Amino acid sequence: MDFSNFLKMPQETGLIAVFLILVIYDIFGGERSMKRFRPVACILFGIHTVAGFFVSSEGTAFGGMYISSAMTVMMKNILNTATCFILMQSGQWLKSEPALKQREGEFYTLMSITLLGMYMMISAGNFMMLYISIEMAALPVACLAAYNKYRERSAEAGAKFILISALSSGIMMFGLSYLYGAMGTLYFSDLSTLVSSSPMTLLGFAFFFAGLAFKISLVPFHLWTADVYEGAPVGVTAYLSVVSKGAACFTLMFTLYRVFGNIEVVWYHILWGLSIATIIIGNLFAIRQKDIKRFFAFSSISQAGYIMLGIMGGPEQGITATVYYVLVYLFSNLAAFGVITSVENHSGRTDIAAYNGLYKSNPKLAFVMMVAVFSLAGIPPFAGFVSKFFIFAAVAAKGEYLLVFIALANTVVSLYYYLLIVKAMFINQADGQAVGRIRTDNYNKISLALCTVAILMAGLVSGIYGYINEI
Amino acid sequence: MNILSLFVAVPVLMLLLLFICRNMKQIRTVMVAGSSALMVLAAVLAVMFVHERALSGSEMLFTDSIVWYRSLNIHYAVGVDGISVLMIALSAIIVFTGVFSSWNMPREYFMWYCLLTVGVFGFFISLDLFTMFLFYEVALIPMYLLIGVWGTGRKEYSAMKLTLMLMAGSAFLLTGILGIYFTSGHASMNIVELADMAIPVSHQYWIFPLTFVGFGVLGALFPFHTWSPDGHASAPTAVSMLHAGVLMKLGGYGCFRVAIYLMPEAAHDLSWIFLILTGISVVYGAFSAVVQTDLKYINAYSSVSHCGLVLFAILMLNRTAMTGAVLQMLSHGLMTALFFALIGLIYGRTHTRDIREMGGLMRVMPFASVCYVIAGLASLGLPGLSGFVAEMTVFVGSFEHADLFRRILTVVATCSIVITAVYILRTVGKILYGPVINEHHLSLSDASWYEKVSVVVLIAGIVFIGIMPSIASGIISDSLAPVIKYLSLL
Numbered sequence: 001m002d003f004s005n006f007l008k009m010p011q012e013t014g015l016i017a018v019f020l021i022l023v024i025y026d027i028f029g030g031e032r033s034m035k036r037f038r039p040v041a042c043i044l045f046g047i048h049t050v051a052g053f054f055v056s057s058e059g060t061a062f063g064g065m066y067i068s069s070a071m072t073v074m075m076k077n078i079l080n081t082a083t084c085f086i087l088m089q090s091g092q093w094l095k096s097e098p099a100l101k102q103r104e105g106e107f108y109t110l111m112s113i114t115l116l117g118m119y120m121m122i123s124a125g126n127f128m129m130l131y132i133s134i135e136m137a138a139l140p141v142a143c144l145a146a147y148n149k150y151r152e153r154s155a156e157a158g159a160k161f162i163l164i165s166a167l168s169s170g171i172m173m174f175g176l177s178y179l180y181g182a183m184g185t186l187y188f189s190d191l192s193t194l195v196s197s198s199p200m201t202l203l204g205f206a207f208f209f210a211g212l213a214f215k216i217s218l219v220p221f222h223l224w225t226a227d228v229y230e231g232a233p234v235g236v237t238a239y240l241s242v243v244s245k246g247a248a249c250f251t252l253m254f255t256l257y258r259v260f261g262n263i264e265v266v267w268y269h270i271l272w273g274l275s276i277a278t279i280i281i282g283n284l285f286a287i288r289q290k291d292i293k294r295f296f297a298f299s300s301i302s303q304a305g306y307i308m309l310g311i312m313g314g315p316e317q318g319i320t321a322t323v324y325y326v327l328v329y330l331f332s333n334l335a336a337f338g339v340i341t342s343v344e345n346h347s348g349r350t351d352i353a354a355y356n357g358l359y360k361s362n363p364k365l366a367f368v369m370m371v372a373v374f375s376l377a378g379i380p381p382f383a384g385f386v387s388k389f390f391i392f393a394a395v396a397a398k399g400e401y402l403l404v405f406i407a408l409a410n411t412v413v414s415l416y417y418y419l420l421i422v423k424a425m426f427i428n429q430a431d432g433q434a435v436g437r438i439r440t441d442n443y444n445k446i447s448l449a450l451c452t453v454a455i456l457m458a459g460l461v462s463g464i465y466g467y468i469n470e471i
Numbered sequence: 472m473n474i475l476s477l478f479v480a481v482p483v484l485m486l487l488l489l490f491i492c493r494n495m496k497q498i499r500t501v502m503v504a505g506s507s508a509l510m511v512l513a514a515v516l517a518v519m520f521v522h523e524r525a526l527s528g529s530e531m532l533f534t535d536s537i538v539w540y541r542s543l544n545i546h547y548a549v550g551v552d553g554i555s556v557l558m559i560a561l562s563a564i565i566v567f568t569g570v571f572s573s574w575n576m577p578r579e580y581f582m583w584y585c586l587l588t589v590g591v592f593g594f595f596i597s598l599d600l601f602t603m604f605l606f607y608e609v610a611l612i613p614m615y616l617l618i619g620v621w622g623t624g625r626k627e628y629s630a631m632k633l634t635l636m637l638m639a640g641s642a643f644l645l646t647g648i649l650g651i652y653f654t655s656g657h658a659s660m661n662i663v664e665l666a667d668m669a670i671p672v673s674h675q676y677w678i679f680p681l682t683f684v685g686f687g688v689l690g691a692l693f694p695f696h697t698w699s700p701d702g703h704a705s706a707p708t709a710v711s712m713l714h715a716g717v718l719m720k721l722g723g724y725g726c727f728r729v730a731i732y733l734m735p736e737a738a739h740d741l742s743w744i745f746l747i748l749t750g751i752s753v754v755y756g757a758f759s760a761v762v763q764t765d766l767k768y769i770n771a772y773s774s775v776s777h778c779g780l781v782l783f784a785i786l787m788l789n790r791t792a793m794t795g796a797v798l799q800m801l802s803h804g805l806m807t808a809l810f811f812a813l814i815g816l817i818y819g820r821t822h823t824r825d826i827r828e829m830g831g832l833m834r835v836m837p838f839a840s841v842c843y844v845i846a847g848l849a850s851l852g853l854p855g856l857s858g859f860v861a862e863m864t865v866f867v868g869s870f871e872h873a874d875l876f877r878r879i880l881t882v883v884a885t886c887s888i889v890i891t892a893v894y895i896l897r898t899v900g901k902i903l904y905g906p907v908i909n910e911h912h913l914s915l916s917d918a919s920w921y922e923k924v925s926v927v928v929l930i931a932g933i934v935f936i937g938i939m940p941s942i943a944s945g946i947i948s949d950s951l952a953p954v955i956k957y958l959s960l961l
Contacts, residue, residue, distance in 0.1 A: 379612050380609050385608070392649060396650070401646055404645075404646050409639065411638075412635055412638045412642055419631065426620055
């Protein structure tokens with residue numbers, strides 16, 4: 001075995017190192033050292049994240065199984081950043097119940113190992129590799145969703161997630177078998193020239209696409225989303241809605257461009273329909289939600305629709321627009337989830353009514369939430385506006401003005417339900433069981449502050465977009 | 472730093488300073504100092520502009536351009552012509568007076584107010600479609616909270632309706648802007664550069680309606696005006712002033728600067744559709760005002776009518792009418808701000824805006840009442856005040872067209888003057904003269920000093936334009952030259 005292959009995958013190696021340190025620390029650490037588990041995990045992960053911005057790796061490893069480029073490094077950095085924030089936000093919840101506190105280490109180790117699966121998804125150069133890494137990313141998430149196993153909702157969410165991911169993997173595997181049958185190879189580099197619009201290939205593509213669409217929760221493959229998001233612990237919901245979804249979107253983008261470039265006509269039209277359906281259905285269902293986690297589940301479905309628009313933009317404009325969109329979406333969504341974590345830990349409430357009058361009791365949290373939802377709705381001067389603009393510009397460059405218009409009209413609908421949150425916080429009066437003054441721990445405060453600064457600056461400072469664009 | 476960028480920098484600075492303010496006194500100091508600085512800047516800009524104009528032949532002055540997003544060739548590009556300068560001056564006056572009209576408001580209110588100011592000034596100085604649109608939306612969103620939190624009546628409903636309708640307008644607009652960007656074949660967002668690049672006429676036919684309606688929603692174009700009465704009626708005083716006085720002008724200015732300037736062919740061919748719609752705005756708005764009993768609703772419908780006249784005049788596509796349109800924007804901005812300031816003043820004391828419950832206020836608060844009469848007279852077009860100058864120019868310009876269609880429309884629109892007289896005189900007669908209906912009203916006080924500042928400054932502006940219209944109309948007419956040049960090629 002040629003170990004130099006590992007040098008071509010510095011981020012994976014780093015993550016495995018972090019994972020191993022955490023596992024060993026978890027097993028051998030005494031009672032007292034376990035108190036320091038959280039800072040150790042956060043700092044290690046922080047170092048890993050920051051280091052990711054300084055590595056570069058180009059080329060293939062393991063005979064084409066693994067592909068790396070500056071763009072994949074960037075994408076992994078985005079996922080790292082998101083995971084880092086989620087780890088910082090979750091600590092408070094982990095300390096809240098004794099049953100959870102004992103198993104604190106598991107949470108961090110599971111998070112890092114599932115992230116490894118996502119890395120491999122993005123960098124996969126072979127469908128077999130892709131399939132295994134998707135499984136590797138999905139199983140630990142199911143454990144995480146059911147992490148609070150004594151709560152029925154959480155266990156239920158875990159069960160639902162494992163069922164749905166088994167189903168989607170099965171469908172995907174079925175599609176892959178067709179592709180293999182039609183072309184006799186699973187390597188991306190070989191397939192890209194062999195793919196044609198023969199019925200068998202198309203069928204294989206359709207099943208593969210459906211499998212991945214489950215992960216991204218595109219309509220009509222979205223039905224599991226709200227239930228799992230609602231039942232899972234907040235940190236895991238945040239992870240599902242940002243990291244998991246982002247990785248799946250990146251993977252879809254790469255496979256469409258790298259493998260199925262020959263049948264662009266086919267997937268372009270599929271995406272046309274699915275993106276609009278996803279945006280509209282996500283929006284319409286979000287309006288009626290009373291639970292903030294279900295609300296963000298549907299909001300994230302509609303956001304996935306916008307990401308699909310970016311993918312339609314094609315390899316030149318589309319990649320930058322999509323990656324930038326996911327980056328901004330990460331900051332916005334995690335800022336919102338940080339606030340949700342704080343409110344839920346403090347009061348145990350996840351209904352939107354809990355946010356009534358939040359501005360009076362907790363002005364800072366309300367401010368962060370407002371910035372986050374305005375950014376999600378695409379209101380300037382927040383970064384969400386700029387990222388949406390580039391998505392629309394990428395689609396408009398293809399002459400799809402009707403699509404742009406429908407999507408824009410839907411941003412107005414989304415603005416309506418995002419404003420309902422703002423209205424609850426700023427205009428409504430607190431009800432009888434007001435949440436009161438919330439104490440947010442320092443880790444969460446730092447993550448919220450970073451997210452807010454990023455939302456405010458990422459749009460105004462063009463350097464971030466320029467950086468992604470130059471890769 | 473470019474003088475124009477200061478108009479954005481000052482409100483941003485005010486916003487940041489508000490964060491560290493500890494009490495009302497400091498907040499007021501920041502707001503008064505900042506808005507005075509904006510007034511001074513606007514005055515300096517106007518003087519410098521007139522001076523530079525004489526020397527330079529270029530279309531836009533004080534231009535500056537910084538690359539923002541290189542890949543799409545988006546710049547932070549600023550520059551002004553005479554029309555922008557006048558709009559900036561108008562905004563500065565209304566922002567200044569608005570501060571005095573919201574004297575007792577808390578800090579958060581002023582923060583949103585500053586953000587609104589950033590958006591308004593940023594819009595008027597922008598030459599780049601992207602920055603222009605960005606500032607446009609920055610100006611819209613603070614409205615939701617300003618009305619929703621500090622408004623009166625059905626404030627939540629009105630705030631939501633206003634925000635969503637205006638955002639729907641901006642959906643039209645952004646599609647149009649992307650259309651302009653990609654069909655011009657020039658990969659530029661700069662308005663001056665785009666004006667030289669002809670957008671293919673076949674594309675103009677769909678982009679023009681999108682942009683015109685997009686901005687038209689904010690300019691209270693007929694079927695899309697319904698946000699305006701509810702929004703204005705529910706908003707707190709200064710927000711009504713700023714919204715009717717300045718924000719609705721964003722619509723008119725945008726229609727002119729983007730829709731007509733960049734797409735003259737489509738404007739020429741399609742203007743008849745929008746002329747009919749704006750004609751309806753003018754007359755229908757006036758008629759609606761006649762039957763209202765709430766002072767703010769009366770003024771809001773009156774704004775629909777007057778702003779309709781702005782769009783109407785712009786669509787006449789000749790120099791006189793367009794000059795009139797800009798004059799009407801100035802005149803209506805000052806006048807309607809004055810109205811809302813006075814209505815706020817009256818409502819703050821009587822706690823009712825229903826004209827049936829008021830009477831004889833002239834005896835109780837003579838200062839406010841006299842000012843209300845002046846505002847009313849300006850609104851119905853008394854010579855010597857700004858309304859007369861503006862409407863006269865508009866109708867003369869509109870009648871210059873020889874074709875029957877435009878002449879009939881002009882005659883119909885002119886009828887609105889009579890209807891305006893009806894609702895103004897009715898209101899004035901009902902609430903200011905006659906016996907005092909409610910005994911409690913006898914003990915009410917007249918305007919306090921800060922309200923007087925606000926009102927006096929606005930009246931000064933109205934009288935200034937009314938007596939010396941040539942200064943403004945000269946600047947406007949001069950700045951219309953490029954548009955007229957493109958239109959005359961047709």
